[in-house]
Amino acid sequence: MSAPEIDRILQTGLGFWASKTLLSAIEMEVFTELARHPQDLETLTGRLGLHPRSSRDFLDALVALGFLERRDGKYSNTVSTDFFLDKHKPSYVGGMLEMANHRLYRFWNNLTPALRTGLPQNEVAEGGRDLFATIYADPQRLKEFLRAMSAISHGANAAIASRFPWANYKTVADVGTAQGDLLVQVALANPHLSGTGFDLPEVAPIFEDYVEAQGLSSRVVFRPGSFFTDPLPRTDVIMMGHVLHDWNLETKRMLIGKAFEALPLGGALIVYEAMIDDDRSQNAFGLLMSLNMLIETPGGFDYTGADCQSWMADAGFRETRVEHLIGPDSMVVGIK
Amino acid sequence: MSAPEIDRILQTGLGFWASKTLLSAIEMEVFTELARHPQDLETLTGRLGLHPRSSRDFLDALVALGFLERRDGKYSNTVSTDFFLDKHKPSYVGGMLEMANHRLYRFWNNLTPALRTGLPQNEVAEGGRDLFATIYADPQRLKEFLRAMSAISHGANAAIASRFPWANYKTVADVGTAQGDLLVQVALANPHLSGTGFDLPEVAPIFEDYVEAQGLSSRVVFRPGSFFTDPLPRTDVIMMGHVLHDWNLETKRMLIGKAFEALPLGGALIVYEAMIDDDRSQNAFGLLMSLNMLIETPGGFDYTGADCQSWMADAGFRETRVEHLIGPDSMVVGIK
Secondary structure, eight states, X not given: OOXXXXXXXXXXXXXHHHHHHHHHHHHXXXXXXXXXXXXXXXXXXXXXXXXXXXXXXXXXXXXXXXXXXXXXXXXXXXXXXXXHSOTXXXXXXXXXXXXXXXXXXXXXXXXXXXXXXXXXXXXXXXXXXXXXXXXXXXXXXXXXXXXXXXXXXXXXXXXXXXXXXXXXXXXXXXXXXXXXXXXXXXXXHOTTOEEEEEEOGGGHHHHHHHHHHTTOTTTEEEEEOOTTTSOOOOOSEEEXXXXXXXXXXXXXHHHHHHHHHHSOTTOEEEEEESOBOTTSSXXXXXXXXXXXXXXXXXXXXXXXXXXXXXXXXXXXOSEEEEEXXXXXXXXXXXXX | OOOOOOHHHHHHHTHHHHHHHHHHHHHTTHHHHHHHOOEEHHHHHXXXXXXXXXXXXXXXXXXXXXXXXXXXXXXXXXXXXHHHSOTTSTTOOHHHHHHIIIIIHHHGGGHHHHHHHOOOOSTTTTTOOOHHHHHHHOHHHHHHHHHHHHHHHHHHHHHHHXXXXXXXXXXXXXXXXTTOHHHHHHHHHOTTOEEEEEEOGGGHHHHHHHHHHTTOTTTEEXXXXXXXXXXXXXXXXXXXXXXXGGSOHHHHHHHHHHHHHHSOTTOEEEEEESOBOTTSSSOHHHHHHHHXXXXXXXXXXXXXXXXXXXXXXXXXXXXXEEEEEETTEEEEEEEO
């Protein structure tokens, strides 16, 4: 029996300090500013509009947390923050963290009532529109949000593009495609494939801009629709990334059933997500993501690979498998 | 040059998820309940008043984060959470984290305006009383807060008790003593010493109960006073733990000066704190604590060992040194 240790308890319990420090740095565009060139304390304090009382502590905290470097009194980005947190780079993931800063941080303050009632704690609880209505209402915010989603899922998208046996198939649809990065990566790595992005009509211009910029407009097209009211595209492979976790069990099963109907015999459904490990004891990110679905949605939850396999089997898929992709993400493949 | 990595950015940016999950678990007394005996999901959901929608995700997230264990479907505390987070044990540190949950989490949502204005964002910003008036107003909350402070600083207190050359001194005072654990540890390890706890009068009963429970009432006494208006006790050694960081530079220097006046020639001042490393690039906790002083106080800030040594030298101390204690804490010793 090991000795009791307090460090991890305090570090996690006060972990919102480090979290909010990074989120405020993104909000104040520290990394975008430093992507221009390294700057000393005084210059940076002025450029960022910081008050001198705590600007040095703030920037040095970012150094100690590993998000900035400081050499000879000049602050600069790390390789990672320069790539992912400079607003002017296509690899910027800050949009998602901006949303975490503006919305989720304060909604999570109500985690206890959420756990006691099972009810969401976002704009809906405040009498506002639901999550997707909020995001889709403003075209500029929608574009930033979808771009951030692409940046965050890019690694997993590339893994699916290279690891799935695409040679066996000719057509693929991505349901809830957003900006379309998954389809773009799959199409770039597999020149014989044609793809269809399926999402709400508001997404069309954002998807089409992105696909055109990748030179894929001839092979990758958008099809507007709602997966609640419309049938899914009839393709050899159907993909759903970070979609099922938004919904309750009934809707999850309905969507898997719709995919089954749309696929030909031998066709494949790929579901991918921050999948919880089957023992539900390792993938903390997947479990916390599920609590985020409690905060954000009326019935959404994350799930294990085994859960998804059983829903696929119930829908009629004759063969299923789980494959780890990258970080917390795994995919479940079902063959009709 | 290494490849850009997104994991640490997302893990920290969304770190408030894990943080708030632990804080809600403390608020709902998960660990106090499980200290009674291990329990299965259904029993625990009922006992804690959780809604079934997310109770399993919540408890399994605590497993994946390393704060609970689950065996054969029964949840139990880890050695560390049983020791530090069971409300019925004297080693409970949850009081401090309860305060973080009730107060600091939401005040830190205003970190950006704090950094732009240099102004605190706690009850004061909401038109309420200042930090200490709030804490001292309710005797029960004050007791819990001071008990939590003891539990958190216990390791550093024990290090000071064993490492400082106490054989050279006969009397010691602890300024801002709170419950008095530092003095208690020092007195227990050094039977030749007599000690004086100095703090506001409201603290007296809490201090005296604690000292009496340790059987030290004959050697360790309380002296009520304010370090703003009263002189400090005239003892061979004066200690100030987690005190100076609450105040601005002028008050820091004033307190060090008062200690210098009160000490005899050869006497020692011990200042201890989550001291920032001299390069201000390693001790993230100390730097974040300084941002917490921005949120909580009009002028407080944390500082390096070298900063404190220079203030001591300016006050007249002829010899100073910094010694690491435990975790993020170090002490600075000044000899008159």
